[in-house]
């Protein structure tokens with residue numbers, strides 16, 4: 001764990017949901033582990049009127065109510081470092097008060113975080129610049145920007161331009177918390193710190209790639225946000241394309257922000273746009289005691305927004321030509337699971353007389369739950385003759401490292417304080433991602449077609465199965481290393497052809 005020089009952390013939107021659910025628990029955990037130096041200061045900024053003590057009490061309650069680990073004396077020590085500035089996001093007065101508070105904090109290292117509605121990002125950056133807080137002569141000023149970065153390619157370009165008028169790229173940290181999940185970070189290590197995997201990481205050996213991000217939750221209190229975003233803007237344009245890029249990018253010369261992000265941009269440029277004919281969109285309907293999307297708070301009764309999507313796209317480069325990538329995600333699915341599956345080609349010749357060909361090898365990279373990796377292949381059942389079974393070599397973080405993995409926000413906050421932008425997105429990356437989903441967004445907007453209904457608690461519309469079956473494949477049912485949809489049950493009595 002790194003230790004840092006003291007800095008002041010400014011959270012815009014301290015009274016909001018993101019601050020309560022993610023940022024404060026992450027800061028608390030870092031403080032508890034001793035990763036934050038004692039000189040750390042946290043300034044909460046929001047529109048409502050609070051005294052410092054009232055804000056501390058509100059944050060304390062949120063920490064406890066949301067079931068985070070909590071120790072009174074640790075909290076008291078952290079709370080003493082928290083203060084509040086009241087202000088709007090588009091007027092200078094609050095930012096002048098903020099400047100005063102930053103001066104009083106005694107640090108010249110400032111980390112600003114926009115935990116506010118996206119419409120405020122531009123004005124926060126502008127007001128920071130006008131108050132002279134976009135640079136720090138004796139330290140640094142970094143701005144972490146939450147997703148979403150725009151609504152489409154055009155608005156993302158406008159937002160990038162607005163941010164870059166006030167800060168330079170090296171100060172901007174566009175967050176995508178999926179990049180900080182340990183399995184996502186481990187992808188680079190698996191591929192580039194071993195000799196075993198990279199030689200087979202190509203269209204010569206890989207048949208197709210699947211990425212699943214399934215969520216059993218509905219949209220909760222986020223109806224009005226989701227009505228606008230839908231599943232494509234919410235998770236495809238960012239988390240899922242980022243995972244695809246980590247799988248598909250070429251080896252960077254160095255593992256640093258510039259080299260890694262250059263490689264990701266290159267692979268995004270090689271990715272074909274997702275076309276509506278290669279996509280299945282769905283919307284959950286009431287089932288198993290759960291209400292349908294259209295009954296959720298803040299959702300129109302005739303909403304056409306998609307809460308599920310399964311898509312197929314290609315990557316047009318030397319390594320991936322001919323390898324389809326399939327990605328699916330949805331709300332109110334039957335499980336919480338995020339995983340990447342590399343499905344290998346069948347061997348060119350099987351010398352055994354099996355009644356059907358054995359299931360192909362699979363490398364499963366699990367982000368949620370049971371973070372880790374499983375390698376699934378065929379092996380001989382002990383005894384006479386050649387009978388095969390599916391074998392799994394499994395690595396689980398919790399079994400190997402014993403400690404639970406840090407939350408992604410802990411990693412990202414530390415990285416932004418340390419000035420390491422490797423796990424954050426650059427302006428050109430964000431724009432490249434919008435380009436890929438743009439045709440799908442346009443079709444959804446223009447079309448009168450409804451997304452296909454699927455019952456809450458299932459894995460989405462049946463049509464998403466057809467997306468793969470036309471290539472002769474099936475979605476892997478996520479699970480902790482136990483394949484459920486392999487064709488590779490024990491094969492009956494097969495005899496070797498080699499006598």
Ligand code: BG6
Pocket residue numbers: 215234235338368
């Ligand atoms: C967020 C999306 O970015 O990621 C949410 O806005 C989604 O809709 C969440 O639920 C999922 O994150 P995780 O880490 O729980 O898979």
